[in-house]
Amino acid sequence: MDTFADIRRTPLLTALHQAHARRREISPEARRRLAAEYRLSAAQLDDFISFFPAFSARPEGTFRVCTGPACRLAQGADGPRHLARQLATPGASAAFCLGHCDRAPAVIPAADAEIPTPAPPDxxxxxxxxxxxxxxxxxxxxxxxxxxxxxxxxxxxxxxxxxxxxxxxxxxxxxxxxxxxxxxxxxxxxxxxxxxxxxxxxxxxxxxxxxxxxxxxxxxxxxxxxxxxxxxxxxxxxxxxxxxxxxxxxxxxxxxxxxxxxxxxxxxxxxxxxxxxxxxxxxxxxxxxxxxxxxxxxxxxxxxxxxxxxxxxxxxxxxxxxxxxxxxxxRGDGNGRRHFSASGPVRRPGIYELPAHSSARQVLEAAGGLVDNRGVAAFIPGGGSSGLLPATALDVPLTATALAPWGAGPGTGGMVFLPRGACVVDMAAHLAEFLAAESCGQCDPCRLGTRHQARALDALCRGTSQNTPLDPAPLADTAIALRQLSICGLGRFAPTVVETLLRHFSTEVAAHGRGECAAGVCPTAAGARNTGDGA
Amino acid sequence: MIRLTVDGRPVTVDDGATLLDAVRASGSWVPALCAGASLPTGGGCRLCAVRLVDQARPMPACRTAAAPRMVVRTDGDALHRARAQVVRLLLADHPAPCRPPGDPRGECELEALARRLRLPLSQPPATSPSVPIPSVPIPSVPIPSVPIPSVPIPFPPDTSHPALHFHPAACVECGRCIRACGDIQGHHVIGWHGAGITRTLAFSGQKNLADSDCVACGQCLAACPTGALLPALAPVPGMTAIDTICPYCGVGCGITCHVAPERDGHGGETRGRIHAVTSQPGQPANRGRLCVKGRFGLDFVTRPERLTQPLMRRPDAPKPCGPEGFEAVPWDTALERVATTLLDIAQRHGGHAVGGLGSAKCTNEDNYLFQKWLRAGLFSPNVDHCARLCHSSSVAALGAMLGSGAGTNPNTDFLLADAIFLIGTNTLETHPVIATFIRQAHAAGASLVVADPRRIGLAHEATVHLQHRPGSDPWLVAGLAREILNADLADNAFIAAHTEGFEAYRAALLALDMAEVGRVTGVPRAAIRHAAHHLGGAKNLLTAWGMGLTQHVAGTINCAAVAGLALLTGNLGRPGAGVNPLRGQNNVQGASDMGVLPNVLPGYQPVTDSATRARFGAAWGRPLPETPGLTVVEMLRAAADGDLRAMHIMGENPALSDPDLEHVHAGLTRLEFLAVQDVFFTQTCAWADVILPAASVLERAGSVTSTERRVQRTRPVLPPPGAARADGDILAWLLERAQVGGAGSDGNGDAAAVMAEMARLTPLYRGLSARRLERESVCWPCPAPDHPGTPILHAGGPLRGRARFVVPLLTPPAETPDATYPFILTTGRLLEHYQTGTLSRRSAVLDELVPGPWATAHPDTLSQAGVTDGATARISTRRGEMAITLRADPEALPGVIFVPNHFAEAPVNRLIHDQLDPEAKIPEYKCVAAALSGETSGR
The missing domain is CATH 3.40.50.11540 (NADH-ubiquinone oxidoreductase 51kDa subunit)
Known part of the structure; x- marks a missing residue:
């Protein structure tokens, strides 16, 4: 009689958003109603709801603090500690990158930004x-x-x-x-x-x-x-x-x-x-x-x-x-165009449409260079799972072929520039944590492998690695497991950030192994890392 | 067949096989953790990944279909390292050993895997300092140590449930329990909560197990590869595993009981205890599935209240009286008293002055000997059992229409149907394992039409639920048939080839007033039409029913009408198509087969047939009664009238189970002599003169026959308690004393010898023997030792020749609501309990899950009667009244009160009238006029 697998039916996702909009949570009554409407058991409905952070209870006055790459860098070396303080305020909860990197440090809900009224479709x-x-x-x-x-x-x-x-x-x-x-x-x-x-x-x-x-x-x-x-x-x-x-x-x-x-x-x-x-x-x-x-x-x-x-x-x-x-x-001069997201402490964070084979330096120049003309310590070439590259790679075209020898990829064109004085190990640890938190959990290599990477880098940052130093051998085995056995790209590309860190930033890794963070970002006593709640 | 190559060896697998099947067939080995036996494919552990020559990335073997000419490799350094690392990561947080010693499931599968891969079981805890290394080189040489930091799992064990415990620390998140709970059992109680790092297993959305919707079927327990899910009752080392058949309902689940002796506190060993029950592997009736009763409810067998020695009523004890009115006597004294008294009364007043009730709980062999004792020993025609109260109307209707009263299809045929029609069966609670097949078929696309006055579990899931008023079944079914005719969905070719009487049937339907159907049933015509389209449009329609259909004065009419739908749509004699009365007790089919019925000898051979009588009489050396005897309710009426003077009751409890209990009790009181043979001191024992302690079916070798006509071997898993004896041995003693010939005449109730005599005299069972049943189970009819049995009846056309349509009669219930009794009382069963509770209420787990009775009714009905939700109320009918807690059920039909019938403290059957179906003599438990009031002082 009822076809629930129907394209014409309101998706459960939408029904949940409607219920959440009314009460700022999915109330027990809403659960009962939706379970009956969509013919799900309490467990099946919760299995679905709990997968989506959007449906967590968000009482009035709560807000989400972005802990993403640009927002970590927004307060200089104090960034991570600043985030920790911000998260300690009542009503705050941590989120991974909220996609507002040009307005770092970002919170949601945010004050409305002024955006000109767009042209209607022709x-x-x-x-x-x-x-x-x-x-x-x-x-x-x-x-x-x-x-x-x-x-x-x-x-x-x-x-x-x-x-x-x-x-x-x-x-x-x-x-x-x-x-x-x-x-x-x-x-x-x-x-x-x-x-x-x-x-x-x-x-x-x-x-x-x-x-x-x-x-x-x-x-x-x-x-x-x-x-x-x-x-x-x-x-x-x-x-x-x-x-x-x-x-x-x-x-x-x-x-x-x-x-x-x-x-x-x-x-x-x-x-x-x-x-x-x-x-x-x-x-x-x-x-x-x-x-x-x-x-x-x-x-x-x-x-x-x-x-x-x-x-x-x-x-x-x-x-x-x-x-x-x-x-x-x-096509222009051959490779087409794309929109690069430029963020970090650049003068004009934002979107720059450039030829697809532009280099990181060209994107950086379009964004006005770094604030205070600081030098680049490292950069993320194309989003969180694309890897971390050193300044020596700034002139490499951001294409798959050109980046492959560096162990990285062009990804989404989401570029984050880390100035000198920022801690690349902290950034890598944050990205590893992001991947572990966002692993859906359905396959063991990704669920456990991303967790292993995150724990290892976390230990390195905390200085607990004085006792158990970062041992690359098991991480190498985990990388093999992730690449060989993961179901989807999240797991298969997850080793990139760890591998580019170990490969291009061995000095910083070794220093952290001794309990030293030159940037002063990864203090052994600075309290807990900002754990994104994935929401 | 698909030919491919695994590790250089050619392999042939069936179509539809996966690469995992191919790897296993090749003799190669790959680890697999999330793939559980008979579970749908998982695919999360990725350990079974293999390489294909033309593929860059390894593929999970369990999720990859085998294809011709594939070249598969299971080895390779990268693959091995990847697999080993996943296992290491799993072990990092694993508390080995996670299963208690003696777990019938064996060693934890992860730990076994680690051993096979030669990986260390436990990791150094994160807090323990290891040797400091001053700097971090980036070595190219692999370092053997694996310091994966271990973080304790923050979730404490969940020990809230009386049967099942959950230990999250041992969980490897393989999802096998979720698939077992959802895909196999259809409960969908277990799910994930959250994602990624913070994901956990959750019951009904993060409730603890006791508060969740868990029905404790234990399927998750069987599926779990580790010690994450454990039984509350810990196993003990050194248990013996014994296969037998579940003693509860008629599904016929194969179980394995794990028993171990115990110390009795005085230094001696007791007869032992059942510590765990698992499903018997490879069993066709239940395919590895069990329900809460079978898995957790067998501890009744070792309860201290078991009868352990023969008892005789003290001369001064009143009837009824409790155990204090009895004194223990030696066996010979008790048996001599039974034999002398019964033989004497039969001699003085004739066999018809004596009656016997056999038992659907006893084996075929015991029942065979019982009717032999009544017929040959006492020359009594009065032998019957509780099938009278459950499916006698089904047997009458199907026998007359098709030529056999039995169900037509195996349990698993529900999986083959594309439409399923359930009427008057709360299958989820009464036949939970059959319900799993129904749900699985429905989930795979079969339509499910449920007709029931109550909004039962499966009604929530059904394609259509027809919530008709109690007692309106004749109208509802006729309405369905009429809509099938209207929509031109009748199978005219089948009707022409295999039936008779269609024209009269059709004419009656065409004369049906559909407006009246709507009025009487309360079901909108659109819903009836919609259901009819699903039933009539199906290629294979499987129909099943239970006591909601049969227990009416129109029971036979109802069953005939439902069987008529199958004939009308041509659904008989094929896999996935047929008519199935779901039998309620483990051997109710067998007890009927054995002739524990007043009109037939074993194998449904009429007592009125002189040749049959001669055959049995010759084997037993006695003449046999020539006319059919009295049925259950008739016997007790005759007892009340003084016409029946003595009874022998084996394993039945009419003092609680029969309708109009006041009359039943009067009958029992008036009996000159009553012998009761049972495992507990039942309500009926209170009227007994002699009580004979019997071995339970778990202590007895023999055979039982399930609802799918499957004859299966039962084995003694424990010795009987004290001096208790097998029913067969008790009966053999009596047969020897009465000098009856044939099996048992030597005083030995050996099951194999009884089976041999029964098979020789009974064509349906002729191919069976104790030895054959040791090897395999067989569905009757099985006419010869080399005959494979008959899973599907009427496969070669109806047994009767032409199936006979029965003109639908619109017969109302015997009682309809009036001003004094404005409501309808209906009765039924609960998942956790069974019949009169003799067994289930003596199980610790089942009793804790549902300790007492309550009734339900619509909130409007409660307010109309002035009863508050949760308060004690008084239900009264023309027979009497009863106090019980009432709960509001917003989904109930207004005006209908439901009372479960398991509870002696709420003996609802005392409120039921004893009007019978004229043909099958079945009482009307499902529809009685009743009043409800909030006052409880009236008692």
């Missing part, structure tokens, strides 16, 4: 690609994307046009497109910036992707901490709906043209892992956000079994731009 132009558009027009758009060589911008880097072409060829009636706006990689905030400043362009990209593929169901999976972007997205969606481009917002209306897509906004629940596409889909289906690598792949059997494409916000943004400006504009 609906007149979009009408060319409406349900009456000739097939050739959509084919031409797809060829433009192929000519541009548009690849996924979420970190995976798979050619986007190939996935679009595959979904286009699928005759299934209910195809799904998901805009992945659940950005979570520490030091990365480009998707938030694009949603704040260019929501119309992102939605234009989503709309075009729906039209190219024939997907009738689309949704934006919006990072929980990016709630401020929601009204802007809704305004853009209303403009599109009024122009007759949508079947509906949220629910599918049957009165409009059946080929038009409906677009919904679904708020994510907080875990970093839900940025992984199969985990994201699982969370939408009312299951824990656990990665389940294919086959079958989402493009064959995704959300509730329907063929599904998941595209990063930036990918969709470029999809729209390429549609408008053509492939040559995008």
């Amino acid at each position: 609906t007149r132009w979009l009408e060319h690609y409406g349900p009456d558009a000739p097939r050739q027009r959509l084919d031409a758009l797809l060829s433009d994307l192929a000519a541009a060589g548009l690849c996924g911008m979420g970190g995976g880097g798979f050619p986007a046009y190939k996935k679009l072409a595959a979904l286009r060829a699928d005759p299934a009636p209910d195809k799904v497109l998901i805009a992945n706006a659940d950005e979570g990689e520490p030091g990365t905030f480009k998707d938030r910036w694009l949603l704040d400043h260019h929501p119309g362009t992102v939605l234009t990209g989503l709309y075009l992707a729906c039209r190219i593929t024939g997907a009738r169901h689309a949704l934006i999976y919006l990072r929980h901490e990016y709630a401020a972007a929601e009204p802007r997205l809704v305004a853009a969606l209303h403009a599109m709906e009024q122009a007759g481009l949508l079947r509906g917002i949220g629910a599918a209306a049957d009165t409009a043209h059946p080929l038009l897509p409906s677009i919904a906004i679904v708020r994510a629940g907080g875990p970093y892992i839900c940025g992984e596409e199969t985990a994201l889909i699982a969370s939408l289906e009312g299951r824990r956000g656990l990665p389940a690598p294919g086959p079958p792949y989402p493009v064959d059997a995704g959300l509730f079994g329907h063929p599904t494409l998941v595209h990063n916000v930036e990918t969709l943004y470029y999809l729209a731009r390429i549609g408008r400006h053509g492939p040559a504009w995008y």
